[in-house]
Amino acid sequence: MAELRVILVRPRIAGNVGATARVMRNFGVADLVLVAPEVDPLDPAARQLSTHGEGILHAARVVAELGDAVGDCVRVAATSARVEGRIREQSQGLPDAVLPLLVADQAHGPVALVFGPEREGLTTAEVARCHHLIHVPTDAGYPALNLAQSVAICLYEHRMATLRAGGPSPEAPAPLALQERAYDALRDALERVGFLYDERADAVWHALRQMIGRAGPTETELKILLGLARQLRWYADRNATGS
Numbered sequence: 001m002a003e004l005r006v007i008l009v010r011p012r013i014a015g016n017v018g019a020t021a022r023v024m025r026n027f028g029v030a031d032l033v034l035v036a037p038e039v040d041p042l043d044p045a046a047r048q049l050s051t052h053g054e055g056i057l058h059a060a061r062v063v064a065e066l067g068d069a070v071g072d073c074v075r076v077a078a079t080s081a082r083v084e085g086r087i088r089e090q091s092q093g094l095p096d097a098v099l100p101l102l103v104a105d106q107a108h109g110p111v112a113l114v115f116g117p118e119r120e121g122l123t124t125a126e127v128a129r130c131h132h133l134i135h136v137p138t139d140a141g142y143p144a145l146n147l148a149q150s151v152a153i154c155l156y157e158h159r160m161a162t163l164r165a166g167g168p169s170p171e172a173p174a175p176l177a178l179q180e181r182a183y184d185a186l187r188d189a190l191e192r193v194g195f196l197y198d199e200r201a202d203a204v205w206h207a208l209r210q211m212i213g214r215a216g217p218t219e220t221e222l223k224i225l226l227g228l229a230r231q232l233r234w235y236a237d238r239n240a241t242g243s
Contacts, residue, residue, distance in 0.1 A: 004102065004158060005031040005112040006151060007069045009126065012118050014039040018046035019148035020115075021053030021060075027155040031110075032060040033069040038117075066114070066126055074109035075102050078130035079150055080121050081143040092133040095154055100161040101132065113154050118147055174219040182222040183209055185229040192236035 006024055011017050017039060024032060034041060041057045050057055063069050070076045077098050102111040114130055116122035121144075127133055136145060136153055145153075187205055190196045196205055217225070 003031045003110060004029050004106065004155075005033060005069070005073065005110055006155075007033045007035060007066070007112050007114045008037070008147070009035040009066060009114060009122060010038060010117040011147065012038045013147070014041075014043035014045040015049045016118060016147040017041050017043075018049035018053070018057065020151045021046070021050040021056040023053075023148055023152040023155060024056055025051075025053035026152075027159050029155060029158075030056055030059065032056050033112075034060055034062045035066050035069050036064060037062060066129060070112050070114070070129070072110055073112045075105040075111045075132075076114060076130040077102060077112070077132040077134050077154075078114045078116075078122050078127045079134045079136075079154060080116065080127060081135070081138065081145065082121060092135045095134050095136060095157040096161075098132045098134050099154065099157040100165070103158065103161040103165050113151070113158075115147055115150055174217055174222050178219060178222055179213070179217065182217075182225045182229070183212075185226055189229040189232035189236070193232050 006020065006029060008017065008020060011034060017034070017037070021032060021041075024030065032041075039046070041060045041062075046057055047054055061069075102113075105111055113134075114122065114126070116126070134154060136150065138145060186208075187196065190205070190208075191201070212225070215221075
């Protein structure tokens, strides 16, 4: 599945860029593009607020204009507190209505969420280049959200739409290298405690391996298996010495 892209247009506050990287890290999104930024994404204020999202800041791409950021995308949604005007009225929708459309199209290519600069937001011309306009239904007395808060709301809805569509789980399956390490450790431990011991050992182990593999174990789950293997080996060694 193609990656969701977060695009910040002309961001002016380094802390907001850093906080955006943090919330992207929270929701497993890594593709950040800055359009004509007025701040350095590696500014100390950005790094300070990124909290485990520094890798996203380092990998962020900087482009000159919005077209450079969305040219390869199959669906793009802008965000704005302003919904008046013919163009904005025709394309606007709530986050929980628009984000499932992006999720559905991710199988065909990149999709993007576009956020405007802190003070004035996206221009109508920029909104017109996007397929949808997301409007968060805030109180009319003060509708303008902080930039990173807007990103958090949209990424939450994207994650929920992904889960409802049967997409990736919150933690992806672990790499095969880690799976092989866990399999080797577990087989050794099962042999030591006598579970795998005769001519049927290979067949039984194959069945166990297939059962674990079909579950698509995550890195966290494989660490549990590695812990189980260590404890089994400890038990086997303890009994072998009669202690």
